[in-house]
Amino acid sequence: MHPDQRPAAVPHARAHATLIISGDSVSPEFWTAYFGMEPDRQISKGQPFLLPSGKLSSRPGKLGLWAVESKAAVRSDQLTPHLQYLRRRLGLPRGELRDLARTQGAKLALWCYWMNDTGDRVPDVPDDIRVMVETMGGTVEIDEYR
Amino acid sequence: MLGYDNNTFSDMLHEFKPANGLGPADNVIFHDDGSVEFNGQMLDDNIHSYAP
Numbered sequence: 001m002h003p004d005q006r007p008a009a010v011p012h013a014r015a016h017a018t019l020i021i022s023g024d025s026v027s028p029e030f031w032t033a034y035f036g037m038e039p040d041r042q043i044s045k046g047q048p049f050l051l052p053s054g055k056l057s058s059r060p061g062k063l064g065l066w067a068v069e070s071k072a073a074v075r076s077d078q079l080t081p082h083l084q085y086l087r088r089r090l091g092l093p094r095g096e097l098r099d100l101a102r103t104q105g106a107k108l109a110l111w112c113y114w115m116n117d118t119g120d121r122v123p124d125v126p127d128d129i130r131v132m133v134e135t136m137g138g139t140v141e142i143d144e145y146r
Numbered sequence: 147m148l149g150y151d152n153n154t155f156s157d158m159l160h161e162f163k164p165a166n167g168l169g170p171a172d173n174v175i176f177h178d179d180g181s182v183e184f185n186g187q188m189l190d191d192n193i194h195s196y197a198p
Contacts, residue, residue: 012153020164043165052161052198059191063167111170113160115153143163143170145156 014115015123016071017082019090023106026064034100035090041067064106071113077121079112083129086110098137108138115145148176148193158196166191 018040021031028042043049043061051057068090070082086092101108110133114123123142130140147155162182163170166189175183180194 022164022167041161049165051195052158057195059195062165062190065164067164109164111160111164113156115156117152141170143160145152145159 010075012115013071013075013113014077014117014121015079015082016069016074016113017079017086018067018069018071018111018113019086020065020067020109020111021101021106022063022065022109023104024063025104026066026106027104028064028066030104031066035068037068037089039066040069040072041065079114079124080126082112083110083125087129087132093132093136098135101137108133108136110138110140112140112142113145114142117146119146148178148180150197154198157198158193162191162193162196165196 024045026045028039028044032038032042041050043063043065045062045064046060048056048058049061068086070085073089074082074085076082097108112123112125114121123144125140125142133140150158163172168174168184172184174189176193177183180192182189182191182193
């Protein structure tokens with residue numbers, strides 16, 4: 001391939017979002033069936049799980065975890081497009097989700113990766129999405145890095 | 147941190163925390179061998195495992 005034809009390196013994402021359902025009794029298979037999609041990450045308690053490297057963990061999962069990410073599908077340094085993508089992809093809100101999660105003792109959280117490398121970036125979480133998540137019994141978590 | 151650039155390390159930590167039942171605001175201490183301490187206790191996990 002000619003050097004000029006190489007795809008430009010994709011810059012590191014400064015924002016993305018992940019819906020994570022986790023807990024001791026969380027069964028990834030249940031949530032895969034419920035949402036009708038394979039997650040981007042999953043852990044079954046007591047079982048080895050896939051690490052970012054693609055290798056299996058040497059330690060068993062400490063909890064159950066089911067996660068769908070926006071990272072691969074959305075390129076934006078702002079959170080809003082990532083959150084809107086997850087809402088569409090997951091068909092949120094879902095009225096029964098709160099009770100389903102509660103029954104399993106599952107925690108539902110919208111993890112927002114936020115790179116504040118300039119020190120003055122303020123994470124944008126639209127009010128309607130925050131209310132939607134809270135109505136489903138979940139939380140919006142800002143995971144900020146500098 | 148631990149030989150990783152900031153972007154790589156933040157990605158690693160972003161996956162490490164929920165896999166260990168931690169929240170974003172939970173402060174952890176990293177040791178040179180990759181072991182991780184939280185609330186005075188060593189977690190049964192290693193941050194190096196989350197390298198890409």
